[in-house]
Amino acid sequence: MRVIVTGSSGLIGSAAVRHWDALGDEVIGIDNDMRATFFGPDGSTKWNQSRLEQETSNFRTVSLDIRDRDGVLDLFKNEPPDLVVHCAAQPSHDKAAAIPFLDFEVNANGTLNLLEGTRQHAPEAVFCHMSTNKVYGDAPNELPLDELETRWEYAREEDYDGISESCRIDQTMHSLFGASKTAADVLAQEYGKYFGLKTGVFRGGCLTG
Ligand SMILES: NC(=O)c1ccc[n+]([C@@H]2O[C@H](COP(=O)([O-])OP(=O)(O)OC[C@H]3O[C@@H](n4cnc5c(N)ncnc54)[C@H](O)[C@@H]3O)[C@@H](O)[C@H]2O)c1
Numbered sequence: 001m002r003v004i005v006t007g008s009s010g011l012i013g014s015a016a017v018r019h020w021d022a023l024g025d026e027v028i029g030i031d032n033d034m035r036a037t038f039f040g041p042d043g044s045t046k047w048n049q050s051r052l053e054q055e056t057s058n059f060r061t062v063s064l065d066i067r068d069r070d071g072v073l074d075l076f077k078n079e080p081p082d083l084v085v086h087c088a089a090q091p092s093h094d095k096a097a098a099i100p101f102l103d104f105e106v107n108a109n110g111t112l113n114l115l116e117g118t119r120q121h122a123p124e125a126v127f128c129h130m131s132t133n134k135v136y137g138d139a140p141n142e143l144p145l146d147e148l149e150t151r152w153e154y155a156r157e158e159d160y161d162g163i164s165e166s167c168r169i170d171q172t173m174h175s176l177f178g179a180s181k182t183a184a185d186v187l188a189q190e191y192g193k194y195f196g197l198k199t200g201v202f203r204g205g206c207l208t209g
Helices: 011-022 034-039 046-055 069-078 093-098 100-121 176-193
Strands: 002-006 026-030 059-062 083-086 126-132 145-147 152-154 198-204
Touching: 002 011, 011 026, 011 046, 011 083, 026 069, 034 100, 046 059, 069 100, 083 100, 093 100, 093 176, 100 126, 100 176, 126 176, 176 198
Parallel strands: 002 026, 002 083, 026 059, 083 126, 126 198
Antiparallel strands: 145 152
16 A cells, blocks of 8 residues: 655654655655755754665655645645654644744645545545544643552542543634644544544644654
């Protein structure tokens, strides 16, 4: 099968590339090293791209900006995927406040371009969207806690395994990053509910490599 991984040179995208390459799938990565634009030269993920290209057997990177609507639609038309793993993003809460237009264009509009590419050219594909727990903003801070000797613990057993997806995402402070990611999260859900695409939304917490 053919897998498109966006943000393929980043932390999560590169792990996804390795996973599907090892299974023998064709993997196309989309990454334009925009991390270097967000965070300066030290933020570049080019080194990871080179490493991946050496370590994998059926993977290549396309230097495409997910904000480039025509470029995204062309890629999906010419090489329709069976699976999309969407990890490209402006990933920083603090940075978003300094670059609100760029943050929203990458996180929200970029996601819309990919969802439309999927709807128009690969409607049977599975679309995995990497979202974030920031969609809940600070609402989880309202959950009751117990103070133990060395730590705080959730007071209700139902919270032990993490924040429920029924936690509200409205009327809470998200950070601008959380707001752009919420727009993308809701879009991915809507393409599933309205158009019947096979979208899945994964609200990660703190993921480290
Ligand atoms: N790492 C975490 O702790 C964590 C937690 C929760 C959610 N997430 C989400 O997972 C996803 C991936 O996070 P990560 O930690 O791997 O980020 P990362 O910054 O390591 O990787 C993102 C990659 O996307 C690329 N990219 C950015 N904008 C692009 C654009 N316009 N076009 C093409 N490529 C672009 C960057 O160059 C970078 O290589 C994000 O959506 C993030 O919000 C991450």
